[in-house]
Amino acid sequence: MNKTSDQRPLNFKKSPESDGEIKKRREIKKCIEQSIDQNLSLDVLAKLCLTPYGLVNDHFRRILWPQIAGVDVKSLERAPTLKELQYHPEYNQVVLDVNRSLKRFPPGIPYNQRIALQDQLTVLILRVIQKYPNLRYYQGYHDVAVTFLLVVGEEIAYAIMEKLSTTHFSECMQETMEATQRRLLFIWPVIKSENPELLSLCKSSTVGTLFALPWYLTWFGHSLNSYKSVVRLYDYFLASPIYTPIFLTAAILLYRSNEILKEECDMASVHCLLSTLPENLPFEELLRTSTMLVNKYNLSEIENDVEVLICQEKKLRVAEENMVINRRRQMSRPAKANQIFSIGHWLSKSSTSKSLILTSALSIAVGICVYYYKNQYLAAGIS
Numbered sequence: 001m002n003k004t005s006d007q008r009p010l011n012f013k014k015s016p017e018s019d020g021e022i023k024k025r026r027e028i029k030k031c032i033e034q035s036i037d038q039n040l041s042l043d044v045l046a047k048l049c050l051t052p053y054g055l056v057n058d059h060f061r062r063i064l065w066p067q068i069a070g071v072d073v074k075s076l077e078r079a080p081t082l083k084e085l086q087y088h089p090e091y092n093q094v095v096l097d098v099n100r101s102l103k104r105f106p107p108g109i110p111y112n113q114r115i116a117l118q119d120q121l122t123v124l125i126l127r128v129i130q131k132y133p134n135l136r137y138y139q140g141y142h143d144v145a146v147t148f149l150l151v152v153g154e155e156i157a158y159a160i161m162e163k164l165s166t167t168h169f170s171e172c173m174q175e176t177m178e179a180t181q182r183r184l185l186f187i188w189p190v191i192k193s194e195n196p197e198l199l200s201l202c203k204s205s206t207v208g209t210l211f212a213l214p215w216y217l218t219w220f221g222h223s224l225n226s227y228k229s230v231v232r233l234y235d236y237f238l239a240s241p242i243y244t245p246i247f248l249t250a251a252i253l254l255y256r257s258n259e260i261l262k263e264e265c266d267m268a269s270v271h272c273l274l275s276t277l278p279e280n281l282p283f284e285e286l287l288r289t290s291t292m293l294v295n296k297y298n299l300s301e302i303e304n305d306v307e308v309l310i311c312q313e314k315k316l317r318v319a320e321e322n323m324v325i326n327r328r329r330q331m332s333r334p335a336k337a338n339q340i341f342s343i344g345h346w347l348s349k350s351s352t353s354k355s356l357i358l359t360s361a362l363s364i365a366v367g368i369c370v371y372y373y374k375n376q377y378l379a380a381g382i383s
Helices: 019-033 042-050 058-069 091-099 111-131 141-152 154-165 178-184 187-194 196-204 210-218 227-238 244-255 257-261 267-275 283-296 299-332 337-350 353-379
Strands: none
Touching (some): 019 042, 019 058, 058 141, 058 154, 091 111, 091 141, 111 141, 178 210, 187 299, 196 244, 196 257, 210 244, 244 257, 257 267
C-alpha cells in the first residue's frame, strides 16, 4: 500500500448542491419525517444509498448509517479509556498509524480537538480487535475507522466498525493476506469478459493486483482526496454485497481502458498508472457500472474462473522452475575434455577486463529478471 506520508490532505471543501442533490435531500427528509422514530426499512435505506447522490450529507448519514449497518443506537457500549487499552499487543502499531493519519482530519481544527479525535480513533480500533482476538489489525483499517468516526462519533463508529469487521472486512483481518489477495483476482474474469484487450495488456505487463489492494482494504478511503467522494462510496458499500469494491475496481479499469491501453506494456508503467486514481472521477457513472456488474456476474462462476487462472499460473511457474533445475543439472555435469579445452581456449582470448565486466553484468541482469518474474506471481496473489 502507498505510504500514508505520501497522501495528499483530504479535501473537505463543500460545493453548492446541484439540482439533483437538492431533490435527493428533500426525498430523504420526507422519508425520515414520515417514518416512526426516524427508522426506515432496509429496502428504503438501500434505495437511498444506491441511487445517485447517496445520502447527500453527513446530517442524514448520522441518522441512517447506523440503520443500514444494523446498529442499535439505544444500546451502545461504554468506551474504555486509552489507558485501559495501552497494554494491547497492537497498541504501538495502531498509535503509529493513527499519528500518520493527520491528513484525514479536517484542516484547521483546534489542536486539543485533533488530539481527542486521535485518541478516540485509537480506542475505537483497539476495542474491536480486543473483543475479537481472531481478527488481525491491518494497515489501512484506520482509514476506514476515521471516516466513520468523523461522521457519526466515537460510540456509533465503534458499533459500525464492529459489525463490518465481522462481515465486510473479516477476510482482510485474517492471519495472512492470502484470502484478500485471492479475492482481488476476481477483477480479472470480469475484465476478461468486458474487455479482453485490456486483460491482455494487464496480463502481459504482469502488473498483478497490488494496485487495487488499498482500494479494497479501505473502501477507497486511503486513495481518494475528496471527502465528499469517500463518504458517497461508503453510502454505496454499506448498502451493497460484501465484495462490491471488486466490481467498482473493475468499473474504474473499464472506464480508463483507452488510457491504459496506450500505456507502455511493462509492470512498472502500468502499475504506476493504475495505482494513481485520477481527480474528479465520475463516481455516479462508475457506481451505475459497478451495480450492473454486480447483477451481471455470479460469484461462483467468477470463483471457478479464478481457480482456472491460479492453476494456469502454477503450471507456468512449475515449468519455469523445472527449466531452471534442468539447466543447473546440465551445468553441474563434468565437461568433456574437448569442451574444457574449447572453454579454456575461449577464455584465454576473451578474458579482458571489458569482457569480464560484460559477463558479470549479464549474470546480474539474469538474476534480477528471475527474481522479478517470480515476485510478480507473488504480487498477483498466486501461492
